[in-house]
Amino acid sequence: MAPIALLEARGISKTFGKVRALHRVDFHINPQEIVGLVGDNGAGKSTLIKILTGVYPPDEGEIYFQGHRVHFSSPKDARALGIETVYQDLALIEQMSIARNFFLGSEIVRRLGILPLLDSRAMEATTEEVLRGLGITSLRSADEEVRVLSGGERQAIAIGRTLHFGAKLLILDEPTSALSIVETQKVLGYIQEAKRRGLSVIFITHNLYHVYPVADRIVVLEHGKKVGDLRKEEASLEDIVNMIAYGGTQA
Amino acid sequence: MTKSAEIKQVAPPARKRDLWRRALGAREVGVLIALVAVIGVFSVLNRNFLTVDTFGDILTQAAELGIAAVGVTFLMIAGEFDLSVGSNFAVAGVMLALLTTRLGWSPFLSIPLVLAAATSVGFLNGVITLGTRIPSFITTLGTMMFWRGIALAITGGWPIYVLGSSRMLDLLGGMAIYQTVRISALWWLIITLIFWLLLVRTPYGNWTFATGGKPEAARALGVPVGRVKLTNFALAGMLAGFAGFTQFGRMGSMSPVWGDGLPLEAIAAAVIGGTSLMGGAGTILGTVLGAITMASIRVGLIMVGAPSYWYTAFLGAVIVVAVILNVRLGEMMTWRR
Numbered sequence: 024m025a026p027i028a029l030l031e032a033r034g035i036s037k038t039f040g041k042v043r044a045l046h047r048v049d050f051h052i053n054p055q056e057i058v059g060l061v062g063d064n065g066a067g068k069s070t071l072i073k074i075l076t077g078v079y080p081p082d083e084g085e086i087y088f089q090g091h092r093v094h095f096s097s098p099k100d101a102r103a104l105g106i107e108t109v110y111q112d113l114a115l116i117e118q119m120s121i122a123r124n125f126f127l128g129s130e131i132v133r134r135l136g137i138l139p140l141l142d143s144r145a146m147e148a149t150t151e152e153v154l155r156g157l158g159i160t161s162l163r164s165a166d167e168e169v170r171v172l173s174g175g176e177r178q179a180i181a182i183g184r185t186l187h188f189g190a191k192l193l194i195l196d197e198p199t200s201a202l203s204i205v206e207t208q209k210v211l212g213y214i215q216e217a218k219r220r221g222l223s224v225i226f227i228t229h230n231l232y233h234v235y236p237v238a239d240r241i242v243v244l245e246h247g248k249k250v251g252d253l254r255k256e257e258a259s260l261e262d263i264v265n266m267i268a269y270g271g272t273q274a
Numbered sequence: 275m276t277k278s279a280e281i282k283q284v285a286p287p288a289r290k291r292d293l294w295r296r297a298l299g300a301r302e303v304g305v306l307i308a309l310v311a312v313i314g315v316f317s318v319l320n321r322n323f324l325t326v327d328t329f330g331d332i333l334t335q336a337a338e339l340g341i342a343a344v345g346v347t348f349l350m351i352a353g354e355f356d357l358s359v360g361s362n363f364a365v366a367g368v369m370l371a372l373l374t375t376r377l378g379w380s381p382f383l384s385i386p387l388v389l390a391a392a393t394s395v396g397f398l399n400g401v402i403t404l405g406t407r408i409p410s411f412i413t414t415l416g417t418m419m420f421w422r423g424i425a426l427a428i429t430g431g432w433p434i435y436v437l438g439s440s441r442m443l444d445l446l447g448g449m450a451i452y453q454t455v456r457i458s459a460l461w462w463l464i465i466t467l468i469f470w471l472l473l474v475r476t477p478y479g480n481w482t483f484a485t486g487g488k489p490e491a492a493r494a495l496g497v498p499v500g501r502v503k504l505t506n507f508a509l510a511g512m513l514a515g516f517a518g519f520t521q522f523g524r525m526g527s528m529s530p531v532w533g534d535g536l537p538l539e540a541i542a543a544a545v546i547g548g549t550s551l552m553g554g555a556g557t558i559l560g561t562v563l564g565a566i567t568m569a570s571i572r573v574g575l576i577m578v579g580a581p582s583y584w585y586t587a588f589l590g591a592v593i594v595v596a597v598i599l600n601v602r603l604g605e606m607m608t609w610r611r
Contacts, residue, residue, distance in 0.1 A: 114491035116484050118555045127484050128495035130477040140475050 027090045029054045029223050030075065030106070030192055035084035037070055044070040045247045047084070052192065057214065057224045059234030061267065062244035068227050071244065072194055075225075076108050077101040105191035109181040111200065115169050122150040122165035125184055153183040157213045175206035179213045186217055193217060194225045199233045211237045231267065235260050243267055301548030301555070304599035305563040308546060308592055312567055316574035323577055330454025334524070336569035337447075337458035338363075338517045339539055340562060344469045345396075345506075345513030346540040347561040351473070352506045353486035353553030356399055357414040359514035360536035361421035366392040367518035367528035368425050371434040374442065381442040389515050395421060396511015400504040410507075418537065425530035433529035446523025458520040465513065470558040482506060486553025542589065543568055546596040567592065 031051040037044045045067045052058045062068050074081045077095030086093050088104050095101050098108075115124050126146045132139040143166075150165035157179050169177065178198050185193045195214070199207040214224055214237055226234045234241070235255075241263055243251035251266045258266075316323040342359050349356055366388050373384040399417055403410040436443060447458040473479035484492035485502045493499050514536075522528040545551060546567060547560025571588050 112491070114488075114494045116487035116491055116554065118487050118550075119480075119483055123480055123483070127480060127492065128497050130480055132477060138471075139477060140471075141477060141480065143475075 026053055028052060028087070029056075029089060031087040032071075032075060032081075033085050033087075035071065035074055035081045035086075037074060037079065037082050043247050045074070045081075048244070048247070048249045049252075050075075050242060050249070052223050052225060054191075054223055055218055055221055056239045057218055057226060057237050059231070059238035059241045060225055060227045060244065061229065061231050061234065061241060061263075063229060063267070065246075066244040067247040068229075068244055069196070070247075072108065072196065072225070072227060075101070076106055076194065105189065106194065107185040107188075107190040107192070108194040108196065109178075109185065109198065110196045111198075115177055115180060117170040118168060120166050121154075121162075121169055121172070121180060122147040124169050125150040125153075125165070125180055125187075129188060149187070150183070153187050154179055157183055157186075157216050158209075159213075173206055174202045175209040175213075178202075178210045182213050182217055186220060186222060190222065192223045192225070194227070196227050197229070198226065199228065199230070207233055231260070231263060235263070301557050301600070302560045302563055303603055304596050305547045305560055305567060307599055308596040309563055309567045309570065312570050312574065312592065316570065316578065319578045320574070323574060327454045328573060328577070330452070330456075330459075332566060332569045332573050333459040333462075334454065334456045335572055336565040337456070337462040338521045338524075339536065339543060339568065340462045340565035341458075341465055341517040341520065342510075342514045342536055343540040343543040343561045343565050344465055344558060345510035346537075347544045347547075347549050347556050347558060348469065348473065348482060349506045349510045350541070350544055350549050350551070351486045351553060351556045352482045352503050353489070354400075354403065354410040354503055354507065355414060355541065356396065356410065356507065356510045356514075357537040358395070358399060358418040358421055359510060359517075359540055360533035361418050361425060362392050362395045362511055362514040363518035363521070363533035363536055364425040364528075364530050365395070365421050365518070366515035367522040367532070368429055368434060368530050370519055371436065371522055371528040372428065374440075375434060375436055385442075385519070388519075389512060392515020392518070393508050393512040396514070397504065397508040399511065400507030403507070404500055404503060414537075422530075422534070429530045431530060433527050435527040439526065443523045443526055447520035448523050448526065456524060458524055461516070461520055465516070466558055466562055469509075473558055478502070478505075483554060486550075486555075488554070539568060542593050546593055548600050564596075567596075 028051040033049050035045050035048045035050070048067070048071060050071060060068050060071070070079070073079050075086065077098045077100050080095070086095070093104070116127070122143070123146070131142045131145045133142050134140070147165040151162060154162050154165070159176055159179050161176070169180070182193065198210055202210065214226065218224060226238065228234050231241070238255060240254050241251070241258070242249060243263065243266055245267070251263065253263060313324070322328060342363060346356060346359060369388045369391065370384055373379040373388065374381055395417070399410065399414050402417070403413045406413070439448065445457065447456060449457040451457050451460055473482065481492065481497045481502045484497050485499045489499050518533065521532060543564035544556060544561045545564070547557065547562070547564035549556030549560060568589060571592060572585050575582070575584050575588060
């Protein structure tokens with residue numbers, strides 16, 4: 024009855040020295056779903072994500088992508104399947120133009136003999152189209168330097184890049200932690216738009232209030248264990264806040 | 275529907291402001307102001323300064339520096355330095371002089387061979403720097419001394435003279451192509467155009483900016499950061515060697531002590547022209563204007579009869595003023611937003 028999960032992890036455990044970072048955690052995300060992964064600092068959110076993206080191997084447990092068992096030996100393997108992670112620093116280069124950032128490493132070129140020349144017009148047009156499609160109204164030209172953009176708009180470049188280059192799963196690490204309320208609202212809008220276009224999103228945050236408005240499901244980690252996994256229809260914001268505050272009594 | 279209408283209404287004034295912002299924000303404005311000021315001062319002091327002949331002299335003076343500075347600019351944008359370009363310049367010039375005069379080798383063999391050697395010297399700087407993770411400012415300080423020593427050792431410290439003229443020397447730098455403009459200025463122009471194209475119009479140029487701007491981000495997006503740096507070290511070496519050839523061609527002799535001020539002058543030309551010392555930003559046009567500014571000062575001071583020591587003092591002042599202008603204009607650009 025349930026659809027095949029896009030990504031599923033079963034019984035993931037990970038220990039660093041004497042510290043048990045994760046203990047038998049099950050986690051899954053469906054196609055076109057937004058999952059909020061919440062928990063305090065040290066709850067195991069980053070460790071789980073790093074395992075799902077191939078940064079670390081798990082000590083125990085299995086990972087399935089679209090129903091097939093996968094073993095990631097490096098982040099490249101995960102990326103090849105369409106799992107993109109956007110970290111807080113966003114991998115954007117301030118002094119470069121928006122379009123050049125957008126296409127960095129995957130530039131559009133026209134060949135002049137042996138010389139590959141950048142097709143700036145095509146790169147700028149595509150970037151503007153993707154960003155406007157995500158809902159950025161203030162963009163003047165993709166030829167402008169990234170440093171003129173606000174924090175939220177920078178997130179949009181990272182999200183748009185993922186969308187454009189055909190990823191299936193976007194993992195956002197604390198995308199709103201450094202943003203104002205208005206900027207946070209914008210980013211939530213981009214995330215919903217990305218979902219509407221077929222992407223699944225894992226939204227990692229320690230601030231439940233940021234993810235609750237857009238999430239389909241909230242997964243709560245605490246001390247390396249999953250203490251809650253609730254569809255939004257099943258749980259009010261208050262239930263989840265209580266769950267985080269008092270530890271998982273499964274609401 | 276209403277949304278797109280709104281955007282259309284806003285667009286025209288934004289475009290107009292864009293033009294202003296772009297004109298003011300262009301990295302070359304600082305150096306352009308410095309150049310105009312320098313030319314202005316010398317034109318007032320000596321009426322002959324503003325002539326075609328003088329401009330030819332300036333271009334000739336600027337060419338060798340300019341050629342080496344193009345490579346240094348690339349490397350600085352990628353976030354690295356090369357202090358050994360002056361020594362590489364001397365070794366290349368001396369080697370070409372030795373091979374073609376003492377050993378009687380053909381220029382067709384010697385030029386590619388020595389150019390390959392100069393490229394390897396640059397490449398080696400890169401290998402040492404990236405392999406040891408020691409800042410290139412230090413590694414190339416070492417290779418600067420090492421290769422200068424080699425140049426002195428193979429010549430015994432004496433310049434190598436070529437008796438009479440040769441076609442090779444003419445083509446490398448000796449020949450005048452228009453009044454006082456030498457062919458070295460043409461080489462400089464060609465090299466500038468090629469490297470400008472490489473920097474602003476190719477993925478490689480994009481990667482160079484990204485490598486110097488934020489290496490971790492570049493790497494995360496699949497840019498081969500190490501290879502980009504290595505290539506730029508090699509290019510800086512190659513252009514330093516070629517600059518040595520033009521000097522040899524222009525003077526008809528090559529001394530192992532020449533080019534000792536070149537590394538810092540090349541960095542100065544780049545920085546006056548708006549290239550960042552931190553990497554990630556810079557333009558070839560800016561460096562060209564920087565080299566012309568420096569050569570104008572040199573030629574201008576000679577024409578007004580100032581003792582040559584003043585060159586260094588004047589240059590120092592211009593560097594500081596140009597960099598202040600660059601920084602201030604950069605800030606203004608951000609405020610305008």
